[in-house]
Amino acid sequence: ETGVTQTPRHLVMGMTNKKSLKCEQHLGHNAMYWYKQSAKKPLELMFVYNFKEQTENNSVPSRFSPECPNSSHLFLHLHTLQPEDSALYLCASSQELYLSPSNEQFFGPGTRLTVL
């Protein structure tokens, strides 16, 4: 276990549904990330939060809405998704944002999302 948990592990939703993905880290880290992993594509960074403040939105459509109420929790709210949004959504955390040997990212197990 990496110290980063994600729920649910699997989610199937219709295009008109609203759902939320949850991520929690027990490592005392200050930075948290959302990534999307689609089949046959490299991992794509979606959002970055540092000390609860969003520092990066990597041109993500507004149907994905992140929320970071505190440094331990990160949510991804989903609404009116498209079938092409089906993917593995990974949450990660790191001690700090910036480059150093100790700032590797710890990943959660991911939520496998299927949009019908």
Place this chain on the structure above:
Amino acid sequence: AQKITQTQPGMFVQEKEAVTLDCTYDTSDPSYGLFWYKQPSSGEMIFLIYQGSYDQQNATEGRYSLNFQKARKSANLVISASQLGDSAMYFCAMRENTGGFKTIFGAGTRLFVKA
């Protein structure tokens, strides 16, 4: 332009043998870090090894070592004495100092360890 290139979509290795997974990168930033992650079928990404651009020696962590050739911009992962549990996807990633919070991942290499 792709910043991280992993040219081997799939690799096979016999148990107990060593295997090298290739990774080349492109950056103009003199300060950067290179990471390797393992992703088993369960989905979680597991950090394996880190190499800083100014590190003089190749990084090693147990059975993992990183063959860092800075002039060639390559950072190949070497797994010694392969085990069946090493079967997984392996991702090379880079973080540049100027864009410190953006880790860019390669497309990955799927490793199959044969008994």
